Amino acid sequence: MRKASGMRLTNRLVAFVTLIVICAIFVIFIGGAVTFRKLGQDYLTHYLDGVVEVIDQELADPQGSQAISRWLPKLLKASNVVELEVGSEAGVVYAFKGLQPLTDPSILHRSRYDLEHNPGFTVTMKSIPPYTEFTYSIGAMSSISLAVAIIILGLIWGMDWLRRQLHGSELLEHRGRLILAGRVEENEVGDEQEWPATASLALDKMIAELKDARQERSRFDTFIRTHTFLDQLTGAANRVLFDSRLQSMLQDQETHGAVILIRITDWEELLADKGKAEADELIQDVGGILSNLIQRYPDTVLSRYFDAEFAILLPQQPAKEVKQFCNALMNALDRLSPPAPLEPDNWCHIGVTYCASGERRGRIMDEADMALRSAQLQGTNSWYAFKKDQQFEDARGSVRWRTLLDAIFSSGGPVLYQQPVQLVDGSPLHRELLSRIRDENGMLIKASRFLTAVEQVGFNARMDQCVVTKALHMLKSEPITESISVNLSVEALLEKNFVKWLRDELLQTPRTVLNRLSFEIPEGGLVKHLDAMRPVTRMLVGLGCKLVVDQAGRTIVSTHYIKDIRADYIKLHRSLVREINLRQENQLFVRSMLGACADSDVQVIAVGVENANEWQVLKQLGVNGGQGRYFSPEISAEHESESKNNTRKLFGKNTS
CATH class of the missing domain: 3.20.20.450 (EAL domain)
Incomplete structure (x- = not known):
């Protein structure tokens, strides 16, 4: 699985260019130092070859060999020669040792020459290498120092230019990191400075399509659940959901409640005379009244059980509270004016039964239906409760x-x-x-x-x-x-x-x-x-x-x-x-x-x-x-x- 890099693109390029420039400066510095040293060695060798040639010529002349001790020390001292020996197999002819103090004798340059005009004689010398005692001089190194300074300034300017040119890519990368962190909603649209612009626009389009797809999927899922469990006209639960909730409550331990059925009488006649539109309007009015009344009771389920029948599951409520609810419900429905051919005083009836854990769902619904039929026999808008031994009268207030x-x-x-x-x-x-x-x-x-x-x-x-x-x-x-x-x-x-x-x-x-x-x-x-x-x-x-x-x-x-x-x-x-x-x-x-x-x-x-x-x-x-x-x-x-x-x-x- 790929992971996001921990280093930004600009930092990568800056680090790469900086490393290349530093390496180039280092290579030039090393090459210059080696060349400088080689030139010094060549100069010293050339100079010492001339000294040896003069010594060789003077030793070949009998008069010159006698005066060598007078002029040779001055020449050797001017040439930075510390020690010199002229000798043969028979012994040392001439020896010289300078009085210069040396901090490190190991730095001396040692050389040995055979004299061409005096066969059998050799000259051994120890000399100070060139530039040993030299220190940094602004005047002498000004050109190199200026070149290095120009390179550094150019590098700084180049890095700043590179950062400005890649600022858009940094914005795009930062946005990508936020999206990977889950903050998609906050970064739907990118900054206009993001670069490459095509990648930024493509990302904007993909996020917009993804958001729309998520919303569409959510709407589709809600649509499926709504059509599976809700009534499309009133928005209340349908029979499937009501039966499921009732069955679940009856299977739980230590639960009780009441089931209330509300039926509109002569629904078929109203549908035939006034049509579906007016009949549906009455159903919506009744559903709105029921929905408002159950708001004060948590966990209550309102269902359109049949076309002209509503069912209410009122859990964990005592019989006294159920009676008060039914009275309030009947009073609210009495204030409605049903269209003809419904009779204003005999168009709505309510049946109530109580239920508790362990009872069968089918028996509970039969009891509620029997109570509703008893209310219809009274010939007026009324409600009736099915007589049961256990009605939870001892519930607390x-x-x-x-x-x-x-x-x-x-x-x-x-x-x-x-x-x-x-x-x-x-x-x-x-x-x-x-x-x-x-x-x-x-x-x-x-x-x-x-x-x-x-x-x-x-x-x-x-x-x-x-x-x-x-x-x-x-x-x-x-x-x-x-x-x-x-x-x-x-x-x-x-x-x-x-x-x-x-x-x-x-x-x-x-x-x-x-x-x-x-x-x-x-x-x-x-x-x-x-x-x-x-x-x-x-x-x-x-x-x-x-x-x-x-x-x-x-x-x-x-x-x-x-x-x-x-x-x-x-x-x-x-x-x-x-x-x-x-x-x-x-x-x-x-x-x-x-x-x-x-x-x-x-x-x-x-x-x-x-x-x-x-x-x-x-x-x-x-x-x-x-x-x-x-x-x-x-x-x-x-x-x-x-x-x-x-x-x-x-x-x-x-x-x-």
């Missing part, structure tokens, strides 16, 4: 929930459970922390039951603060191989005080601990408040934490946020995973989500895997990991005895 939660927070916060997440190859990814609380009787309450109350009383920030504090304490005390994932609510992240506290807390935590911490944010709230969540997610990722988008697929939203916030993991909602081996529409949804993450580093995790059949299908689809009871049950992350002791101290009585 907001005041009791606030009292219980206040006591929980004052005693140290919720009890933490954990469930591991593993990759397809079996290696562990992290452990997700799950919150539980104990009621006055010491019974554990799952998050699916009390999180709705936490949101209603406005304790989201307090709950998340307790869980994050405990998670950081656990990470600091556990081995460095352990990683933990913590759930954060969007409501808490919208509070500036909580975000500031979280930032300060993470800044005080070592980097090695933060690298083992993941934060999970629900997909629906994240997309709804994407502009507000974007800086928060960047802060978490910048500090070294991992970002997980939780409950993906719970609502039908565009997946363009995947490229925007650069999440590390996406966890599919358990309603998509439940019995996925039997539901082709859920497999289509998962394929669409995997396709949206294909050209990114995001890994898709399936949550709620219950059996081997589900896991086998998920692996074939291409998910990267799984979480659920098939791998490991939820186990306590704290000491159970400590939790019970805290509960006893909290309520002042024995708990079981």
